[in-house]
Amino acid sequence: MSSDRTRGPARLLAARTAGLVAALALVLPPLLTASPASAAPAVPVAADAPVAVAADTSPGQRIADALRTSQVYVDAAYEGAVPPDRQKELTARIDRTGLPIKVALVPLVKGDAFDGDPQMLADIVHERLGQRELVLITMGGFTDTLNGYEWPDGRHQARDAVSAVGFLDSMKGASLADRVAKAVDLTAQGNGKKVYDDATADLRGGVDSLKDAEKDQRDNGGTEAWLPVTVGVVALALCAGCGFWLVRRRRPSRSGVSTPFAFPQAVFAAARAADEDELRRRAETEVLALGEAVRAADAAAVPELGRALDAYQAAGKVLDGARGLPDLAGVLALVTAGRDALDGRSDALPLCFFDPLHGRAEHRVRWRPLGRRDTLDVAPCHTCAQAIRARRAPEVLTDTGRDGKRVPYFELGSQDSVWAATGYGSLVKSGSVGDMAERVTRGDFTRTRR
16 A cells, blocks of 8 residues: 555656656757857857947048049039049049049038038048048038148149139039049149139239238338338228218229128128028128129229139138138128228228127227236227227127137137137238238138137
């Protein structure tokens, strides 16, 4: 009896064990033969095994990758203007030059990967390509013009060569592909500065020779010879400023060309209430209008056409690289200088020193910043002039300092801001050596932006 009771539980245990073994036999083989993709990551990885890294798919990297295998990159937006057959022609043309020329035709809009700045696009592509020597031809930031960039800078005079294309009579109405081809040819010649000077000679008149004469007089006479001249210029500026304040009568244009000019009043009033994007659009419109007026002007009837051209070129360059309100205000200041040159207004006052968005200055005053002993001869608007007379601080345009804090733009120092160095035209006379346009053209604006 006892033996039967013992054998009963034993049989039950054996039966359950056999069932468990059978179940494991069904489950284990699929687990043991499972594919690596479905298996748990339990296998250790060797220390020197390659690690997968996500590919850089940024627009700048894509352009650079494409330019490694071809000299020409054309965005889909420009394929109609530069079709594949013309791209092949441009590639062959570049190959024949033997120069490290690359072409990147990409539409640029504020807020895109390059913030609408062709200089940023050029710098990024140059960095991603890793080429020490490079000539890069791109689209302008706000028009269909072409920009040229070169590393090391100036060896082939590419910047001037590419800029000259827009002023050649033979290129008026030319297609984008033809203009790029011409830019390649001029760059290969290596005399871009001469070509640019020749192409714009009819616009410049005698301005360049006047600047050379001024430079020779400074070199030969020294600062002592210029002291009475400077005093006279300041006195004339003060008299002209007072006369302009009393009369406030706009002279008729000597160019004989209708040049609609939206600001100062309408644009500046809107600018104070508008956001940066709206101000940028207005600045673009004014630069384009100034360019049309310069091209349509008669050099024989406009003695200061060269100064207007310089201001137009500088305004376009600043607009391409503008980062905020201070730079956009600089665009408007340059356009104002260009319009004054077209109208023959050599005595016109610049925009308000304290904030160019206030509009045109009314007269010049001596101003001493709070807490300082030295004074400045500046041109404020009516409101700011009243604040000064009431011993109140005028409302000023601010910019970002090196420490990231917002400060009055003129406190940045001339080495950090071309606007601080010029006071938007208050501290330098338009058309003189070292004025706003000349400083921008020689690279001061690009240097401070970097």
